[in-house]
Amino acid sequence: xxxxxxxxxxxxxxxxxxxxxxxxxxxxxxxxxxxxxxxxxxxxxxxxxxxxxxxxxxxxxxxxxxxxxxxxxxxxxxxxxxxxxxxxxxxxxxxxxxxxxxxxxxxxxxxxxxxxxxxxxxxxxxxxxxxxxxxxxxxxxxxxxxxxxxxxxxxxxxxxxxxxxxxxxxxxxxxxxxxxxxxxxxxxxxxxxxxxxxxxxxxxxxxxxxxxxxxxxxxxxxxxxxxxxxxxxxxxxxxxxxxxxxxxxxxxxxxxxxxxxxxxxxxxxxxxxxxxxxxxxxxxxxxxxxxxxxxxxxxxxxxxxxxxxxxxxx
Amino acid sequence: xxxxxxxxxxxxxxxxxxxxxxxxxxxxxxxxxxxxxxxxxxxxxxxxxxxxxxxxxxxxxxxxxxxxxxxxxxxxxxxxxxxxxxxxxxxxxxxxxxxxxxxxxxxxxxxxxxxxxxxxxxxxxxxxxxxxxxxxxxxxxxxxxxxxxxxxxxxxxxxxxxxxxxxxxxxxxxxxxxxxxxxxxxxxxxxxxxxxxxxxxxxxxxxxxxxxxxxxxxxxxxxxxxxxxxxxxxxxxxxxxxxxxxxxxxxxxxxxxxxxxxxxxxxxxxxxxxxxxxxxxxxxxxxxxxxxxxxxxxxxxxxxxxxxxxxxxxxxxxxxxxxxxxxxxxxxxxxxxxxxxxxxxxxxxxxxxxxxxxxxxxxxxxxxxxxxxxxxxxxxxxxxxxxxxxxxxxxxxxxxxxxxxxxxxxxxxxxxxxxxxxxxxxxxxxxxxxxxxxxxxxxxxxxxxxxxxxxxxxxxxxxxxxxxxxxxxxxxxxxxx
Amino acid sequence: xxxxxxxxxxxxxxxxxxxxxxxxxxxxxxxxxxxxxxxxxxxxxxxxxxxxxxxxxxxxxxxxxxxxxxxxxxxxxxxxxxxxxxxxxxxxxxxxxxxxxxxxxxxxxxxxxxxxxxxxxxxxxxxxxxxxxxxxxxxxxxxxxxxxxxxxxxxxxxxxxxxxxxxxxxxxxxxxxxxx
Numbered sequence: 004x005x006x007x008x009x010x011x012x013x014x015x016x017x018x019x020x021x022x023x024x025x026x027x028x029x030x031x032x033x034x035x036x037x038x039x040x041x042x043x044x045x046x047x048x049x050x051x052x053x054x055x056x057x058x059x060x061x062x063x064x065x066x067x068x069x070x071x072x073x074x075x076x077x078x079x080x081x082x083x084x085x086x087x088x089x090x091x092x093x094x095x096x097x098x099x100x101x102x103x104x105x106x107x108x109x110x111x112x113x114x115x116x117x118x119x120x121x122x123x124x125x126x127x128x129x130x131x132x133x134x135x136x137x138x139x140x141x142x143x144x145x146x147x148x149x150x151x152x153x154x155x156x157x158x159x160x161x162x163x164x165x166x167x168x169x170x171x172x173x174x175x176x177x178x179x180x181x182x183x184x185x186x187x188x189x190x191x192x193x194x195x196x197x198x199x200x201x202x203x204x205x206x207x208x209x210x211x212x213x214x215x216x217x218x219x220x221x222x223x224x225x226x227x228x229x230x231x232x233x234x235x236x237x238x239x240x241x242x243x244x245x246x247x248x249x250x251x252x253x254x255x256x257x258x259x260x261x262x263x264x265x266x267x268x269x270x271x272x273x274x275x276x277x278x279x280x281x282x283x284x285x286x287x288x289x290x291x292x293x294x295x296x297x298x299x300x301x302x303x304x305x306x307x308x309x310x311x312x313x314x315x316x317x
Numbered sequence: 318x319x320x321x322x323x324x325x326x327x328x329x330x331x332x333x334x335x336x337x338x339x340x341x342x343x344x345x346x347x348x349x350x351x352x353x354x355x356x357x358x359x360x361x362x363x364x365x366x367x368x369x370x371x372x373x374x375x376x377x378x379x380x381x382x383x384x385x386x387x388x389x390x391x392x393x394x395x396x397x398x399x400x401x402x403x404x405x406x407x408x409x410x411x412x413x414x415x416x417x418x419x420x421x422x423x424x425x426x427x428x429x430x431x432x433x434x435x436x437x438x439x440x441x442x443x444x445x446x447x448x449x450x451x452x453x454x455x456x457x458x459x460x461x462x463x464x465x466x467x468x469x470x471x472x473x474x475x476x477x478x479x480x481x482x483x484x485x486x487x488x489x490x491x492x493x494x495x496x497x498x499x500x501x502x503x504x505x506x507x508x509x510x511x512x513x514x515x516x517x518x519x520x521x522x523x524x525x526x527x528x529x530x531x532x533x534x535x536x537x538x539x540x541x542x543x544x545x546x547x548x549x550x551x552x553x554x555x556x557x558x559x560x561x562x563x564x565x566x567x568x569x570x571x572x573x574x575x576x577x578x579x580x581x582x583x584x585x586x587x588x589x590x591x592x593x594x595x596x597x598x599x600x601x602x603x604x605x606x607x608x609x610x611x612x613x614x615x616x617x618x619x620x621x622x623x624x625x626x627x628x629x630x631x632x633x634x635x636x637x638x639x640x641x642x643x644x645x646x647x648x649x650x651x652x653x654x655x656x657x658x659x660x661x662x663x664x665x666x667x668x669x670x671x672x673x674x675x676x677x678x679x680x681x682x683x684x685x686x687x688x689x690x691x692x693x694x695x696x697x698x699x700x701x702x703x704x705x706x707x708x709x710x711x712x713x714x715x716x717x718x719x720x721x722x723x724x725x726x727x728x729x730x731x732x733x734x735x736x737x738x739x740x741x742x743x744x745x746x747x748x749x750x751x752x753x754x755x756x757x758x759x760x761x762x763x764x765x766x767x768x769x770x771x772x773x774x775x776x777x778x779x780x781x782x783x784x785x786x787x788x789x790x791x792x793x794x795x796x797x798x
Numbered sequence: 799x800x801x802x803x804x805x806x807x808x809x810x811x812x813x814x815x816x817x818x819x820x821x822x823x824x825x826x827x828x829x830x831x832x833x834x835x836x837x838x839x840x841x842x843x844x845x846x847x848x849x850x851x852x853x854x855x856x857x858x859x860x861x862x863x864x865x866x867x868x869x870x871x872x873x874x875x876x877x878x879x880x881x882x883x884x885x886x887x888x889x890x891x892x893x894x895x896x897x898x899x900x901x902x903x904x905x906x907x908x909x910x911x912x913x914x915x916x917x918x919x920x921x922x923x924x925x926x927x928x929x930x931x932x933x934x935x936x937x938x939x940x941x942x943x944x945x946x947x948x949x950x951x952x953x954x955x956x957x958x959x960x961x962x963x964x965x966x967x968x969x970x971x972x973x974x975x976x977x978x
Binding site for chain 3: 030033034036037038040041044046048049050051079310313
Binding site for chain 1: 524
């Protein structure tokens with residue numbers, strides 16, 4: 004067989020999308036399409052990563068992301084081990100670096116890390132000879148979520164370039180928003196951030212890094228031009244912390260309710276990274292609307308994570 | 318013992334002297350300065366029984382005073398001891414160090430103050446002054462026995478790296494300290510506004526998703542403390558001012574006669590929050606200035622950040638860049654340099670905060686703040702001189718005369734009869750920072766591997782040589798104290 | 799430096815594929831259960847051409863699918879570039895069928911081994927056969943082709959290149975590239 008004509012240099016870590024080119028993102032999404040085909044088979048497994056060991060290192064609970072990586076790893080025939088902070092040496096005060104060194108010694112090839120502290124994956128990468136995939140660190144980044152969002156948009160709308168994406172809600176605390184900002188802007192989408200001022204911060208904080216991004220505090224002014232509305236989870240603690248007057252007011256001003264759903268039209272995608280607070284940032288009607296792709300996002304997550312794992316270790 | 322320091326460029330801000338000449342030191346005191354024209358008199362006076370120190374091409378100045386350093390003893394000797402901290406001071410050209418009360422137990426009784434004084438007398442390489450605790454246990458609830466601490470020799474009061482939240486208690490502390498004639502040192506950090514902080518709040522913290530310490534959190538506390546100083550007539554000293562707003566508040570207060578002094582640390586004068594980006598900063602251009610109303614844009618966007626410092630050598634989120642108050646922005650650097658030039662900021666103080674590896678080799682937000690600063694302080698602040706932002710004599714004044722004025726004492730000087738606290742440094746010598754060779758136990762510095770310009774050659778404290786670098790550039794073994 | 803020599807012209811390729819189409823028909827006593835599966839990338843257009851040839855003489859359209867074996871390869875390295883994964887697209891159920899794998903060059907046999915694994919995951923064919931345009935020898939596995947366009951003795955250092963218009967090449971031809 005002739006060698007594959009398209010080849011790219013190997014990437015070692017996937018910590019944020021800031022160092023991904025549009026070509027590389029494009030290639031990952033294309034690979035993810037092939038992975039999605041594999042997942043549609045009766046035997047949902049290929050031997051690509053047979054013999055490789057992947058460790059899911061979860062310092063923060065996240066059942067859906069952890070399972071998604073687990074399924075992705077298994078579909079590629081890798082060995083995957085779950086390490087959760089609870090019930091491990093972490094509770095005895097072992098430092099992150101010590102834990103990484105231990106996993107290194109045990110022969111892990113890829114570490115998938117979820118951590119409450121922004122930047123923790125960079126620390127892991129400095130002490131680990133294999134690859135590191137960020138499965139969410141503090142408010143910083145969640146690159147695989149952004150990739151699966153890009154995949155879903157591309158699959159549904161045919162392209163990402165020129166699409167207007169409205170990211171809605173608790174932006175300032177959201178790693179999903181930040182990684183999507185990198186991914187969407189790099190792929191040529193237009194992005195508007197919308198939410199209450201207390202959950203957004205000064206626009207200049209955002210435009211300094213992402214000059215193209217628009218910031219709005221008024222959902223009804225920006226809703227009509229959106230092709231995609233990505234609602235973010237609102238944690239109820241934000242109200243207790245004094246960032247919001249009341250959840251009722253939030254829902255009235257920023258909730259995706261049936262009235263706004265009607266104004267959006269049927270071709271506008273409704274997305275949510277989950278888990279949802281139904282009745283707060285999104286109404287049950289919006290979550291189950293025909294143009295809501297929230298479950299597809301979950302399905303696509305496995306394919307995208309397969310593509311990324313393969314790219315790092317294949 | 319007599320020393321003749323020959324052919325140095327003598328800079329003594331107290332005498333407004335900047336000339337080439339010799340300094341004669343006899344029995345721990347400065348005996349005389351000789352200008353070149355005085356050579357005949359010199360030979361007659363000096364005789365043969367003297368050690369000649371060649372200072373050709375170097376600056377000879379009064380020894381530096383550090384208004385606050387964390388020496389960690391007693392209680393955290395794995396981070397630093399009085400012996401190692403004062404040796405680091407000697408390597409940095411400092412002949413007096415004020416020891417902050419962030420120790421265990423703290424300096425809230427005469428007994429612990431005497432313990433530190435005794436340790437310093439026995440094991441210290443340079444003079445150590447003790448800053449007494451402001452409140453019992455530095456807990457911010459009840460005033461420490463301030464008069465007892467003053468009698469024991471404390472030169473100021475402070476809760477160290479903790480700001481006093483209770484405004485009423487701060488008022489009482491200022492009132493009480495004023496009656497004792499001593500300053501209260503305060504760190505500008507409003508607790509609630511900076512809760513959970515990891516770095517400066519702004520574009521970089523937003524990009525990195527790190528919780529911010531807004532400039533307003535510093536300014537709010539400085540404003541409160543200034544109002545209380547005005548109310549009480551006390552002497553307030555702001556430690557480590559880091560924001561443009563803080564400088565403006567202090568400048569305005571001084572203009573209307575409030576007794577407020579301030580210091581700034583070398584890293585706040587030279588490093589920005591972009592150092593937290595580390596290698597991530599390599600790929601994108603510096604962000605446009607954050608628009609804060611009423612701020613004017615600098616004509617020198619890179620002011621204070623010499624081109625030979627390279628933040629991108631660091632990995633992203635390197636905990637060595639975490640310091641309290643946090644590294645700020647270019648605009649703040651510019652305002653701090655301006656404040657230092659015009660005298661709004663009296664002194665450069667290191668805020669030397671040695672940390673062990675355990676406290677720093679961890680997640681950014683969990684890392685203990687602090688930079689081990691004594692050994693790089695001079696070279697960092699000399700960058701202002703090398704960039705033409707500041708006059709060398711003024712800079713030396715902020716390391717000698719300025720801190721002395723804050724402490725209301727006669728400054729280190731090269732006047733005849735003065736205690737021979739002297740530093741000799743080469744302002745143009747370039748060297749590469751190797752934190753593993755620090756004499757401080759704290760190797761926590763973001764400057765590891767950076768090229769710096771300006772190096773201490775010799776430090777003399779009370780007429781004794783406490784540090785001397787051989788001409789090949791490596792320090793000689795520390796002399797026994 | 800290298801030198802390049804043509805070993806099959808466009809017409810020779812065409813005739814070889816027509817012959818293979820007839821052989822597939824004869825070997826299987828008809829084409830009712832035959833599915834052609836091209837191995838990506840250059841096996842895919844070859845499978846199409848064989849199907850077209852069959853359509854010409856039998857008036858029958860045999861199903862054609864495409865197989866990407868990247869995820870089944872055993873020669874992936876931890877260093878160096880990663881090959882792009884393309885989509886496997888086989889619309890027909892292959893269970894109980896005669897699958898004819900189609901590839902451009904048969905060399906070590908490792909690609910075919912991977913393709914056999916991939917097919918097994920997709921279903922259980924009655925028989926699997928192999929058609930290649932060029933067999934250049936140097937097998938590393940016990941694998942042989944059932945239908946061969948041309949046998950070309952080669953040295954290991956040489957390279958066989960199959961150029962096809964569908965793959966973006968300028969003309970149809972097979973060349974042998976010799977290092978000099």
